Amino acid sequence: MAGMPPDNPDSFGAPVTLSDVARLAGVAPMTVSRCLNQPDTVRSATRLKVQRAIEQTGYVQNRLAGALRSSRSRLVAVVMPMVTNPIFSDTFQAINDRLARDGYQVLLGVSGYEREHEQELLEVILSRRPDGIILTGTLHTTASRTRLRAARVPVVETWDLTPEPIDMLVGFSHEQAGRAVALQLLAQGYRRFALVAVDDPRGLRRAESFTRTLAEQGVVDVRRQVFPGTPTLAMGRLGLSALLDEHTDQSGAPLAVVCTSDTIAHGVLTEAAARGIRVPQHLAVMGFGDMSFAAHTFPALSTVRIDGALMGDTAAQMLLERLQGQGSAGGVRDIGFTLVQRGSTGGPHSDR
Amino acid sequence: MAGMPPDNPDSFGAPVTLSDVARLAGVAPMTVSRCLNQPDTVRSATRLKVQRAIEQTGYVQNRLAGALRSSRSRLVAVVMPMVTNPIFSDTFQAINDRLARDGYQVLLGVSGYEREHEQELLEVILSRRPDGIILTGTLHTTASRTRLRAARVPVVETWDLTPEPIDMLVGFSHEQAGRAVALQLLAQGYRRFALVAVDDPRGLRRAESFTRTLAEQGVVDVRRQVFPGTPTLAMGRLGLSALLDEHTDQSGAPLAVVCTSDTIAHGVLTEAAARGIRVPQHLAVMGFGDMSFAAHTFPALSTVRIDGALMGDTAAQMLLERLQGQGSAGGVRDIGFTLVQRGSTGGPHSDR
DNA sequence: ATGAAAGCGCTAACAT
DNA sequence: ATGTTAGCGCTTTCAT
Numbered sequence: 001m002a003g004m005p006p007d008n009p010d011s012f013g014a015p016v017t018l019s020d021v022a023r024l025a026g027v028a029p030m031t032v033s034r035c036l037n038q039p040d041t042v043r044s045a046t047r048l049k050v051q052r053a054i055e056q057t058g059y060v061q062n063r064l065a066g067a068l069r070s071s072r073s074r075l076v077a078v079v080m081p082m083v084t085n086p087i088f089s090d091t092f093q094a095i096n097d098r099l100a101r102d103g104y105q106v107l108l109g110v111s112g113y114e115r116e117h118e119q120e121l122l123e124v125i126l127s128r129r130p131d132g133i134i135l136t137g138t139l140h141t142t143a144s145r146t147r148l149r150a151a152r153v154p155v156v157e158t159w160d161l162t163p164e165p166i167d168m169l170v171g172f173s174h175e176q177a178g179r180a181v182a183l184q185l186l187a188q189g190y191r192r193f194a195l196v197a198v199d200d201p202r203g204l205r206r207a208e209s210f211t212r213t214l215a216e217q218g219v220v221d222v223r224r225q226v227f228p229g230t231p232t233l234a235m236g237r238l239g240l241s242a243l244l245d246e247h248t249d250q251s252g253a254p255l256a257v258v259c260t261s262d263t264i265a266h267g268v269l270t271e272a273a274a275r276g277i278r279v280p281q282h283l284a285v286m287g288f289g290d291m292s293f294a295a296h297t298f299p300a301l302s303t304v305r306i307d308g309a310l311m312g313d314t315a316a317q318m319l320l321e322r323l324q325g326q327g328s329a330g331g332v333r334d335i336g337f338t339l340v341q342r343g344s345t346g347g348p349h350s351d352r
Numbered sequence: 353m354a355g356m357p358p359d360n361p362d363s364f365g366a367p368v369t370l371s372d373v374a375r376l377a378g379v380a381p382m383t384v385s386r387c388l389n390q391p392d393t394v395r396s397a398t399r400l401k402v403q404r405a406i407e408q409t410g411y412v413q414n415r416l417a418g419a420l421r422s423s424r425s426r427l428v429a430v431v432m433p434m435v436t437n438p439i440f441s442d443t444f445q446a447i448n449d450r451l452a453r454d455g456y457q458v459l460l461g462v463s464g465y466e467r468e469h470e471q472e473l474l475e476v477i478l479s480r481r482p483d484g485i486i487l488t489g490t491l492h493t494t495a496s497r498t499r500l501r502a503a504r505v506p507v508v509e510t511w512d513l514t515p516e517p518i519d520m521l522v523g524f525s526h527e528q529a530g531r532a533v534a535l536q537l538l539a540q541g542y543r544r545f546a547l548v549a550v551d552d553p554r555g556l557r558r559a560e561s562f563t564r565t566l567a568e569q570g571v572v573d574v575r576r577q578v579f580p581g582t583p584t585l586a587m588g589r590l591g592l593s594a595l596l597d598e599h600t601d602q603s604g605a606p607l608a609v610v611c612t613s614d615t616i617a618h619g620v621l622t623e624a625a626a627r628g629i630r631v632p633q634h635l636a637v638m639g640f641g642d643m644s645f646a647a648h649t650f651p652a653l654s655t656v657r658i659d660g661a662l663m664g665d666t667a668a669q670m671l672l673e674r675l676q677g678q679g680s681a682g683g684v685r686d687i688g689f690t691l692v693q694r695g696s697t698g699g700p701h702s703d704r
Numbered sequence: 705a706t707g708a709a710a711g712c713g714c715t716a717a718c719a720t
Numbered sequence: 721a722t723g724t725t726a727g728c729g730c731t732t733t734c735a736t
Contacts, residue, residue, distance in 0.1 A: 017729060028707045033731060043705060058502055061479040064425065065729035068416045069712050083448070084441045093435050096462055105476060108460045110448055124457060127413040150410055233645035267648065273625060274650040293585035296619065298626040369713060380723045385715060395721060417713035421728050707736075712729105719724070 016057045025053035036061060067129065076104050076319065077130040079121060081113040081137070081200065085230045087261065087289050087308065088136065091158065094312030095134060102320055104131070111136075113200055119144045126151050132319040138162040138169070139201055154322045154330070156315040160202060161334060168322070168330040170314045172337050174202050177304050178209030181258055181286055184339055186217055188346055190256040190284060195224035196239030196264050198231045203260035206288065210258060231260070236267015237274075240283075244275075254282050256345065262287035262294045265301055269344060273298075285344040299343030306337050368409045377405035388413060419481065428456050428671065429482040431473060433465040433489070433552070437582045439613065439641050439660065440488065443510065446664030447486060454672055456483070463488075465552055471496045478503050484671040490514040490521070491553055506674045506682070508667040512554060513686060520674070520682040522666045524689050526554050529656050530561030533610055533638055536691055538569055540698055542608040542636060547576035548591035548616050550583045555612035558640070562610060583612070588619015589626075592635075596627075606634050608697065614639035614646045614655055621649055621696060637696040651695030658689050 022029040027046060034042050035050045042050075053059075067073040076099050080088050096106050109125055111118035119141045125133065126147065132154040138161070140148075148155050148166050155167040160174065185193070193214060197207045204226075211222050223246065225239040240257060259265040265287030269279060277283050279299055287294055290305035318330050374381040379398060386394050387402040394402075405411075419425040428451050432440050448458050461477055463470035471493045477485065478499065484506040490513070492500075500507050500518050507519040512526065537545070545566060549559045556578075563574050575598065577591035592609060611617035617639030621631060629635050631651055639646055642657035670682050 019729080029729090030708080030731075031706060034706085037731085041705075046705080058499075060475070060499075060503065062420075062481060062729055063479040064416055064420045064481050065712090066731070067712095068414075068420055068714085069729080069731045071712075073416065083435075083445050084438070086436070086438055086441075089436045089438075093462070096435070096460070100462075103476075105480070106460050108448070108458050110445070110452075123412070127415040128457070129414060129416050147410075147412075151412065232648075234648045237648055263645075266645075270648065270650045293615075293618075296584075296586045296589055296622065298622050370715095371713080381713090382715075382724080383722060386722085389715085393721075398721080414713055417728090418715070419728095420730085421713080421715045423728075705736100708734090710731105710733085712731090714728090716727095717725090720722085 016059045017062070018059070021050065021053045021057055021059045024057060025049045071129070073129045073131055074104050075107050075128060075130045076132045076134065076316075077107040077109060077125040077128070078134045079109045079111055079118060079125070079136060081111050082230050083108075083110055086263070086291060087231075087306075088159075090308035091312035091315075094309040095316045098313050098316035098320070102324075104320075115139060115141045115144070119147075122147060126153070131323055132156070134158060134315050134319065135166075137202060138165065138171075140166070154319055156318055156330075158311055158315050161332070165332060168315075168318045169332040170311050170318065170335060171333075172306065172335055174205040175209040177288075177337050178206035178211075179213045180337070180339055181206075181304060182210045182213035182217075185256050185258070185284070185286065185345065186214070186219070188284075190254065190345075191219065192251075192253050192255045193219060193222045194243045194255060194257045195222060195226075195259075196236060196243070196257060196268060197224060197226045197260040198235065198264070199226055199228050200260075203288075206260055207258075231263040233263060233267040233270060236264040236269070237271040238267075239264065240268045240271040254280065254284055256284040256286065258286045260288055262289045262291045262301060262303055265303065265344070266293065266297055269297055269299070269301065280343065280345050284346070287344075290338075290340055294340075295342065297344070302342045302345040303340050304337050305340050307335060311335055368411045369414070370411070373402065373405045373409055373411045376409060377401045389418075423481070425481045425483055426456050427459050427480060427482045428484045428486065428668075429459040429461060429477040429480070430486045431461040431463055431470060431477070431488060433463050434582055435460075435462055438615070438643060439583075439658075440511075442660035443664035443667075446661040447668045450665050450668035450672070454676075456672075467491060467493045467496070471499075474499060478505070483675055484508070486510060486667050486671065487518075489554065490517065490523075492518070506671055508670055508682075510663055510667050513684070517684060520667075520670045521684040522663050522670065522687060523685075524658065524687055526557040527561040529640075529689050530558035530563075531565045532689070532691055533558075533656060534562045534565035534569075537608050537610070537636070537638065537697065538566070538571070540636075542606065542697075543571065544603075544605050544607045545571060545574045546595045546607060546609045547574060547578075547611075548588060548595070548609060548620060549576065549578045549612040550587065550616070551578055551580050552612075555640075558612060559610075583615040585615060585619040585622060588616040588621070589623040590619075591616065592620045592623040606632065606636055608636040608638065610638045612640055614641040614643045614653060617653055617655065617696070618645065618649055621651070621653065625650075632695065632697050636698070639696075642690075642692055646692075647694065649696070654694045654697040655692050656689050657692050659687060663687055 018032050019029045022032045109121045134156045138157050157169045160171040227235045265285050268285050272279050287301045287303035290303045294301040294303050370384050371381045374384045461473045486508045490509050509521045512523040577594050579587045617637050620637050624631050639653045639655035642655045646653040646655050
C-alpha cells in the first residue's frame with residue numbers, strides 16, 4: 001500500500017466525513033470531533049491516531065453542519081457602505097485581523113450608503129446565523145433595528161455616536177469634529193471659508209456642525225460644493241474650481257477650504273498647484289481622516305485624525321469579549337479625534 | 353387578537369423555524385420551503401398564507417441548515433492579498449455586485465501576500481463549503497492547489513495569467529505590461545530610467561520585464577528603489593529622493609521613473625513638485641493601474657490602465673455560469689491592459 | 705477519556 | 721400543487 005495516493009483524493013467517491021475518519025482511526029465520531037475542537041480533552045495517543053486518519057483521508061471539516069448543531073457559526077458579518085472608500089480600509093483590516101486571530105471569519109456586506117439596501121442585506125446576513133454583526137454608522141431603518149434586536153445577535157455600530165445604540169458602539173462625534181475644525185481655523189485668523197463635501201450622512205453632519213459653529217461666531221457666508229458618491233481627487237479639483245469661479249471677493253484675505261475627506265482635500269491642493277495658487281498663503285486646506293498620504297502631500301495636509309484601526313480593533317474586541325464572556329460585556333466607546341496641524345493651513349496666519 | 357405584537361418577537365421562546373411557519377399557515381414545511389426557494393411552484397393563494405405566517409412570526413431563514421441539506425451554500429469566498437491596497441477595490445466591488453445580484457454572499461479572506469497564510473486560509477474557507485472561490489494571483493502552494501482540486505470547488509484565479517491555472521482564470525500578462533512600458537518610453541526618446549516598486553510578486557515581474565526589455569535595447573543602467581508592503585504616496589517621495597541623491601549623471605537628459613503603482617507614481621510627482629523639478633521636461637513619471645486619481649494629478653499621470661471592475665465582473669460571471677450551467681463553462685480570459693499617455697511623460701520628447 | 709443516541713433546521717426524492 | 725420520509729454532518733447530552 002505504501003506509495004499509494006492518500007485514499008484516492010481525486011476519485012468521485014462521496015466526500016470524506018468525520019465518521020469516515022473515525023472508522024479509519026478506530027474511534028467514535030465524537031472523539032474525532034473532540035480532537036478538532038477541544039484537543040486537550042483527548043489522550044495524545046488517540047489524538048495521533050486521529051491526526052493520521054485525517055491526513056490519510058484528506059478530511060475537511062464541515063462547519064456548516066457544526067454550526068447548525070452547535071448554534072455557533074464563528075462567522076461575523078461586517079457591513080460597510082462602500083469598499084472603494086479607503087477611509088474604511090484600516091477599520092476593516094483591523095476587524096479582520098482581530099477576528100481571524102480568534103478563529104472567526106468575516107462575511108462582508110456592502111450597503112452602498114442606503115438604509116433600505118442595508119435592511120435587505122441584514123435579512124440575508126441573519127439567515128447565515130452570524131455570531132456577531134459589525135455595522136458602519138448608526139443610521140438604520142426601524143425594521144433593521146427591530147430585526148437585529150429580535151435576533152439577539154451581538155451588534156457593534158461603528159464610526160459614529162448615538163444616545164440609542166442598538167447594542168455596542170465605537171465611534172466619535174462628527175458634530176464635535178466639525179466644530180473643532182471651525183474653532184481652530186477661526187483661532188488661526190481665517191475669516192473666509194468654503195466647504196467641499198460628499199453627500200454621505202456623517203460627512204454632511206460634520207459640515208453642518210462646522211457651518212453652525214462659524215455662524216455662531218458671526219461668519220455666515222460659507223460657500224459649499226457637495227458631490228454624490230465616494231470621495232475622489234477629481235471632486236477636490238472640481239470643487240475648488242467651482243468655488244473660485246463663483247467667488248467674487250477679491251479682498252486678498254486667504255480662503256480656508258474645508259473638505260469632508262482627505263482625498264477631496266488632496267484634490268483641492270492639486271487644483272491649487274495647477275493654478276499656481278500658493279498654499280497656505282492664499283488658500284488654506286483642511287482634510288478629514290488623516291489617511292496614509294495626508295502627511296506626504298505638498299504641502300502636507302492639515303486634517304482631523306481618525307484612528308480607523310483602533311476603531312476596528314475595538315469593535316472586534318468588544319464583540320469577542322461578549323462572545324467569549326458569554327455575557328453582557330460591551331457598551332459604548334468614544335475613540336475621539338485629533339486635529340493635525342500641517343502645512344496646508346496656518347502659515348503666516350497662525351496664532352493670530 | 354388584533355393589535356397583538358407579532359407573536360412575541362421579543363420573548364425568549366425557541367427561535368422560529370420553518371415548521372412553526374408551516375403550522376401557522378396550515379401547510380407542510382416543504383411548502384414553506386418552496387415558497388422561499390421556488391415561489392413559482394406554489395399556488396399564489398397558498399403563497400399568500402405562508403407569506404402572512406412568515407410576517408406574523410418574524411421568521412428568518414436558516415441557510416446553514418439549507419446549505420447542509422442541499423450542498424449549496426450560496427457563498428463565494430474571495431481571497432485578496434490586502435484590503436488596504438486600493439488597486440483591488442474595484443475588482444472586489446465588481447465581484448460583490450455581480451454575485452449579490454444572483455443571491456450569493458461573499459466570504460472575504462485576506463492573505464497578506466503570503467502563500468503559506470493563504471493555504472491556512474483556504475483550509476478554513478473550504479470548511480464553509482463555498483460554492484466557488486475567487487483568488488488573487490496564480491502563486492499558490494502545491495498543497496493549496498491539490499486541496500482546491502480535491503474539493504471540486506469552482507475556482508477563478510485573477511490578476512495574472514499562467515499556462516496552468518487551477519481552474520478558471522481572468523487576468524493579463526505582467527510581462528507584456530512591463531515590456532510595453534519600456535518600449536513606449538524608448539520610442540518617446542527616453543534613455544535614462546529608474547524604477548520605484550513594492551515587493552509584491554506581480555509588481556516585481558512587471559519590473560523585471562521592464563528592465564529586461566530595456567537591456568535588450570542596450571539600456572542597462574536602471575536604478576531601482578524597492579519597498580516592502582502596500583504601495584503608499586510616501587514610497588514615491590522617498591523613492592525619488594533616494595534616486596536623485598544617488599544619481600550623479602548630470603547630462604541634463606530627462607529621467608523616466610517607472611512605478612509599479614499609481615499611488616507610488618503620485619508620490620514621485622509630489623516629490624518632484626516639492627523640489628521644483630519640472631515634469632515632464634526634466635522628469636517623466638509612469639504609474640500602473642489607472643486608478644481614479646491618475647487622470648487628475650498635476651500633471652496628469654501616464655499609466656497602464658487595468659480594468660479592475662471588468663476583471664471582477666468577468667470572474668464572478670464565469671463562476672456563476674459554471675454554477676448555474678452546472679457544467680464545464682469557463683476557461684481563461686485575458687483582459688489585457690492599455691497604455692495611457694498623459695502629461696507626466698512625453699512632452700517635448702514625444703514621437704522622437 | 706471515550707462512546708451512543710438524538711436531533712439541529714432544512715430540502716432531495718419520492719409519493720399523492 | 722402539496723405532502724411524507726429520510727437524512728445532510730456534525731455536536732449536545734448523557735452514559736460508561
